[in-house]
Amino acid sequence: MNAISFPAPAPVATRHGAMPPIAVLVLPGFSLLSLAAILDPLAYVQDSEQALSCRTFGLSRRRVCARAGQEFFCDGDSPGLLDAVKAGRAPKLLILCGGPEVAQHHALAALPLIRRAARTGTRLVGVGGANTLLAEAGLLDGGSGAIHWKSARAFGECHPKISLTSGLFTNSGRSGTCAGELAALDMILDLIRREASPSAAQSVCDHFLVGHPRTADCPQPGARGEKLRHLPEVLQVVIGRMIDNMEDPLTSVELLEDIPMSARQLERLFRRHLGTSPISHYLGIRLDAAHQLVTQTDLDLHEVALATGFGSRAYLSRKLKQRYGATPCELRRRLAETAPQPVPAASGFGRTGDTSL
The missing domain is CATH 1.10.10.60 (Homeodomain-like)
Known part of the structure; x- marks a missing residue:
């Protein structure tokens, strides 16, 4: 298994340990595509747009394994982020980056941070399977959610109070959702357009060779309507x-x-x-x-x-x-055998093992 650290915003040194405006919580089993789609555009604009500077945090430790098997070293970990939130240094935006699914034990480990951040006024956005965490915390009740079409049926059964959309992402209210994978790029481009400027978003598009960024309500290619049209x-x-x-x-x-x-x-x-x-x-x-x-x-x-x-x-x-x-029991047993295991507290991983902010 290879440890990687693809281009990401460098840790931001701020006076008195202040938190950058954006924090990204990287969940075990995350999508490499989604994480790169979030970090690379922000890295490109953060020198000129301090409002879009960010740091990454792993769940319980700084080293997080992607769904594809590679490991990513984060700037900090969730216990350190939770301490910062409790100390009044919460980020303006917390993005939860997951893969298609998030294991139950990982969801339980992340919920205290999510609930505490929400109470402080931090805006939360789920990407991919991380939307389940927002739903479990009750932050999407009565609102809408952009859920990957492959997971929409299961999500709807478990969370009937949430109206599902076939779009790529939602950005209204205190909690947003993103269907994940490459839709994360469209969501981040929209964020840059709103928080910085349309010209900054266009500059990112030009650099990353994006001809036509998609809007929030653009239908997912595999969604029901697109399949049947x-x-x-x-x-x-x-x-x-x-x-x-x-x-x-x-x-x-x-x-x-x-x-x-x-x-x-x-x-x-x-x-x-x-x-x-x-x-x-x-x-x-x-x-x-x-x-x-x-x-x-x-x-x-x-x-x-x-x-x-x-x-x-x-x-x-x-x-x-x-x-x-395979029978249903056999399918679930196979999933349990291949699911990411609970992560221990940080110890010996990363550059120094330091999780301070």
Whole structure:
């Protein structure tokens, strides 16, 4: 495993240990792409824009392992950041950078810092799976969230008080969300445009060869609407009904309600454009949703079966085994075996092991 430290803003030395305006909490299993998309643009502008200077903090220690296996050395660690917040030196913005998922024990370790920072008035933004931490802290209740399309179903089941958007990021209120991966670059460009100037954001775009930065409401490429937009309108409507009715699957007649088409015509249309039958496609949608709930939530398997229209745990297990080659219990066991382990307190890692601010 290689330890890396790709270009990142250098630690900012300020009088009386003052905190830079932006802190980035790097969570185990983070996306290298997301972290680089956050740090590189900020590093490019921080010499001329002190309001965008930042430091990175690892969870419990300075050395954090990415989802891809590389290790990143942070400027400090979360206990040191929490001490600074308690001492009245909280950052203006705290970005939580994660990967597709955040392990439960890592979420529990980060929540005290998140809640304390929120109480001090710090604005928090989640990236990727880190949005779960904001949701667990109750900071997104009643608002909207931009969640990666692969995780949206599981997130919605666990956090029904949050309205999900298919956009790339949200930036309203005291807490923001970002779907993660390359959407982090669009979010940071928007931040630079708002906190510095449009010309500063354009300068970053020019340097990093970005032709057209995307706006917050730009749809995620893999989101439902984007996946369906090249299909005939009737298929878009029928598949939309399938997605919206998983708990109690609709019959062919119900799927075609108010649509002047026979079941046989629909079958031909599905085979021509998707290479499968309506029944098989509907089953695949439900199985994919079940797989997401099994691998991304702690929901009881009976609840998963009911939420995806399978009725019983045994029937769900049999169908998942056929599609994914593993039962729900086997899928969860594999995840547990490969999940990042709880991190110990800082000791002997980084440049000096010093976590002071």
